Amino acid sequence: PWPVVRGTLGGSALLSVRYSSSSSDRPVIKWQLKRYKPVTVVQSIGTDVIGNLRPEYWGRVHLFENGSLLLRYLRLSDEGAYEVEISITDDTFTGEKLVNLTVDVPVSKPLVQLEASSVLELTELVTLNCTHDSGSKPVYGWLKGGKPLINDSRLLLSHDQKVLTIARVLLSDDDVYSCTVENPISNMKSLPIRLNVYRRSSLYIILSTGGIFLLITLVTVCAFAVDIVPGRNYHNRKNPGGLYVLKESDFPEGEDDTPCNYIHTLDPQRPPHYPSTFSLPASSLDSYVHSGRRYPCTTVRSLPTSPHSPSPTPPSSSPSHLRSLTRKPRLPALSHTEELPVAQDKSNRMSSPKWL
Template sequence: LALRFSGVSVCVLGLFICLFFHFYAGICSALKLTVPSHTIHGIEGQPLHLSVDYNFNATASEIQIIWLFERSQSNPKYVLGSVNQRVVPDLEYQDKFTLIPPNASLRINPLHLSDEGNYIVKVNVRGNGTIAASQKIQVAVDVPVSKPTVRTEPSSGVVEYVGNITLKCTVDRGTRVVYQWMKNGKRLHAGPNYTFSSNNATLLIVPVVKEDIGNYSCLVSNPVSAMESEIIAPTIYYGPYGLKVKSDKGLNIGTVFTVDMGEVVLFDCSADSNPPNTYLWIQRDDNTTQVIKYGPHLEVVSDKVAQKTVDYMCCAFNNVTGKRDQTHFTVVVMSVGLEKLAQKGKSLSSLAVITGISLFLILAMTFLFLWKRYQPHKGMAKYFARHYFPSSYYISFLIFVLPLGHESASDDFGIYEFITFPDLTSGSRVSNQSVPGPDFVAGQDMLSTVYEVIQHIPEQPQQDHQQSSNIALNENSH
């Protein structure tokens, strides 16, 4: 019984081993087909090559290749086949399809729109056994696009904020056409005033504004081609905008033009507008106005102007949009040379200005430094009083110089001495030398005056105002 069970176990084990080796051999000898994984796009009238590779690891006695064609919602149809590279075509497609050995590639020539669909390839290999594999390839047939044309409606142009513009793009040939609008070479996307049709073939601009002016084009494409239309620029009427007046001479500051007497000045009036504006010049004199010229230019002869200051006005009209604008300016006639002086002052270089400011700051800081340095010394004021002021100027010195010595006037009360001695060169002038030293010549006349400055505060508020501000000066002459 034990032997019987042992024999059964050995048989079962052998069976598993045989199945394993058979499965392993099937895997090793499996047939592999390599085909394009994406849709193949062909051009109508051109040949199309469908590349197919196959490989296997087994001894083959016979290899069979079959190609089938399947349209949408139809059964596959035999195209051609081969056994060991002997091709057996279908009589209906005998010259259209070609098998390219040694692989299973297929050539379709020429390609028509009716050839669009799925192509199925099957490979059977017979050896110790039979192995097979199949794959499907999707083929799309396209017609190249022709050059598109763009039409504008209305073609006569529109007024901004009033009219709308429709741009339509059309092509004569092409399949699976994709439309894309371009403005000034860049792709145009939907916006507040840009609307596209479902297939992007039509562009609607509502409302039209000045910023919509530009070069528009239509780019059409499909998987096998691309073409761009001619540039078209829709006509948009707008303006006037930015009205301004310029002159070829004189000095212009804001709306005032200063000119020299005797000059002939040409004024130019301009504004952004389509179509071009109609210009009108008006001269305002007192409370009256008068039209003096039509056109964008006005010539003013300054010596023929009755007044030195004249007011003018330039008006611009757009006859299509119905809009207008105006600007006022004043012409001031000056004597010859004033304008040039103003221009020179205006043209002063920034370097000169910076240099002047720097020198001023340096001098001011130097003066401030010296003033702070000598401010506490009352003797300095006394020195100048003694040697540089005659007695006739001494009262002025007391009034105007001494208070500058200190921040508080109370520091200036005290005793001052004024000394004078004759000048050898001129008896009427005071010497500018220093105080005499030891080598002073004896017997030379020298005058000395001592002043005492005291503060007086009145005791009674009824005292005279003049007495409350007196400074007592006691003099001792030697």
């Protein structure tokens, strides 16, 4: 096999050769870089260079008496296979040789990147990534507990082995991990990183598997609870005082009007008082237009008494007290759309009210 010389970017590489001859003449040496079209690096008789060097080799090449070539200030473009030809005038034999030269950049110290250093067992995926800043032709490797790792059913390495993926983490994966990077001229190892694997508790497993079902159940129960809670009772609202409501209803023609019962709004503990029937003076009928509809008077419950209020006192039978509690009833609203017959008998007109 052809010899390989490994050089470093910016360094020097010696392409050495050996030959033997009985002639005292100086050899003719020619070095070429093998490409699609060969590139002549240098040509000389002995150590004397013949012709002009290519610009990219000025000040960078040096020939020795035995035909060896020294390349200085190596570039990445210098990499390749070099061929040397040595011939002597008195000898019919011409020697040839190939030397491979590689030019690389040293790798820097790698670093292991891990999203979370602590995980729970049975976690689906944990990824470790090996990174470095510089270096050509890197080759990656992984160590677990100081021992090399290889692909298996759970520990998966990427195609370039830069990424390590642990599928379905187990407690046995709790260990120290590190990565290595190397190329033909250097190798480096990262600092170890610890992966902590914790056991899942039974409660965690239950919550993780049935958490969604439990959440749906709680939402359903809360929804039913809101539906069965009674709303605010209208009767519990406080009114500023008593209220009389006029309800419209149609009664049979033959039904007589009944007097209205009134309760004093200022004293809800007093019993109801029934005033006598009243009539409207005949002279006041002309100023009113009665509706054909009848509006019976209804009473509305007054404010409920407080449970701590004192017991009601018996009503006084004094006529003066009754007169002070009696309020003048309001007349129902009269509609202006309908009028009474003109020939209505005055006897049917209501008499003026009489108060006690």
